[in-house]
Amino acid sequence: MQSSSGSGLPNSHQALLKNQHLLSGRLALLGVASAHLLQELPFSGLAMSEHAGVFHALERNQNWQACFGYEDSVLAQGNYDSIVVFLPKVRAELEMRLALARSLAADKARLILVGEKKEGIAGAIKQLKAVAPQAFKADSARHCQVWCAEAIEPASGFRAQDWLTWGVAECAGVTVEVAGLPGIFSQNGLDTGTRSLLETLAEQPIRADRLLDFACGAGVIGAWVQAWQAVREEPVAIIDGVDVQSQAVICARQTYQRNRTGGTIYALDGLLGLEGLWPAIISNPPFHTGVKTDISMTEQFLQGVKRHLKPGGELRLVANSFLPYEPLIKRYIGRVERLHEDSRFTVYRAFRNN
Numbered sequence: 539m540q541s542s543s544g545s546g547l548p549n550s551h552q553a554l555l556k557n558q559h560l561l562s563g564r565l566a567l568l569g570v571a572s573a574h575l576l577q578e579l580p581f582s583g584l585a586m587s588e589h590a591g592v593f594h595a596l597e598r599n600q601n602w603q604a605c606f607g608y609e610d611s612v613l614a615q616g617n618y619d620s621i622v623v624f625l626p627k628v629r630a631e632l633e634m635r636l637a638l639a640r641s642l643a644a645d646k647a648r649l650i651l652v653g654e655k656k657e658g659i660a661g662a663i664k665q666l667k668a669v670a671p672q673a674f675k676a677d678s679a680r681h682c683q684v685w686c687a688e689a690i691e692p693a694s695g696f697r698a699q700d701w702l703t704w705g706v707a708e709c710a711g712v713t714v715e716v717a718g719l720p721g722i723f724s725q726n727g728l729d730t731g732t733r734s735l736l737e738t739l740a741e742q743p744i745r746a747d748r749l750l751d752f753a754c755g756a757g758v759i760g761a762w763v764q765a766w767q768a769v770r771e772e773p774v775a776i777i778d779g780v781d782v783q784s785q786a787v788i789c790a791r792q793t794y795q796r797n798r799t800g801g802t803i804y805a806l807d808g809l810l811g812l813e814g815l816w817p818a819i820i821s822n823p824p825f826h827t828g829v830k831t832d833i834s835m836t837e838q839f840l841q842g843v844k845r846h847l848k849p850g851g852e853l854r855l856v857a858n859s860f861l862p863y864e865p866l867i868k869r870y871i872g873r874v875e876r877l878h879e880d881s882r883f884t885v886y887r888a889f890r891n892n
């Protein structure tokens with residue numbers, strides 16, 4: 539999430555509120571980071587967030603149509619007179635968000651781009667001007683810049699599928715195809731931490747008929763585990779996945795489909811709203827919010843994961859070696875072993891003790 543001050547809203551949302559005079563007609567907000575924004579805006583329209591937790595909070599607001607990321611049936615073409623794009627963390631995602639904005643634009647729609655200086659709004663202007671050369675800076679406020687482009691050129695038919703790319707991930711002689719979308723974790727190949735986790739899964743497999751992959755990203759772990767089991771002609775486990783990000787959920791479903799992986803992908807913020815007990819849970823969990831190290835999400839996961847792990851069930855987790863997870867795993871789950879350790883990553887294994 540973006541940094542905030544004063545009202546508790548992210549700076550970019552405060553900067554928009556200060557520039558409300560730029561908004562008129564039917565409104566679309568793309569990349570909302572806090573649902574509280576809607577209460578401050580005397581408008582209605584579409585509010586999109588790619589974060590499942592924020593999306594669920596948006597759904598509680600009756601005057602607005604909530605939308606989960608880039609693939610949602612409520613995304614109707616050509617309907618909006620003012621479209622606000624909040625700057626995403628990843629530049630490639632801005633391109634996709636701008637394309638979505640143009641597809642939502644009614645005739646003569648106004649586009650407003652808002653972003654923090656420290657998140658790179660200055661560099662993003664080149665991308666904005668590529669699609670709207672008439673854009674001008676309307677304001678600098680709350681450490682943000684607000685850019686405006688009148689009468690943007692609408693574009694037809696945005697489809698998240700058109701932005702999908704495919705890569706391959708290979709580990710221990712088993713290869714799977716992995717979907718990618720702008721903004722997703724490790725789009726350009728298998729992450730080193732994920733690789734360490736997969737290597738331990740090849741050396742010390744988990745014997746369970748159903749697994750949960752928490753923070754599944756593009757679904758690489760689930761697809762690889764099933765492919766590895768199939769190659770060995772072992773019983774193939776169902777591998778469910780959870781991720782908070784719209785792009786991750788889209789990609790994980792695509793990856794599963796392409797590799798014929800069995801399992802359900804849930805769009806959830808942490809374990810909130812998850813029901814069920816699994817004999818084993820695996821994870822390469824998040825450890826930052828934007829660019830800052832932030833382990834609070836994983837701490838919450840470790841606190842709550844026991845409720846979803848069968849007694850005696852295994853938790854297998856990879857993390858940067860400097861992160862202080864071992865005492866937490868011991869406290870919340872049970873005795874911990876390190877299956878792999880190097881200067882960057884440690885793979886932990888723990889069994890639910892009661």
Ligand SMILES: C[S@@+](CC[C@H](N)C(=O)[O-])C[C@H]1O[C@@H](n2cnc3c(N)ncnc32)[C@H](O)[C@@H]1O
Nearest residue numbers: 723732753754755781782783807808822823824
């Ligand atoms: C380190 S990546 C791992 C992705 C994938 N498992 C892999 O190994 O390539 C962490 C993932 O956690 C997801 N994430 C971040 N916050 C989350 C949350 N609150 N609930 C669920 N997933 C979250 C991110 O979207 C990201 O896909």
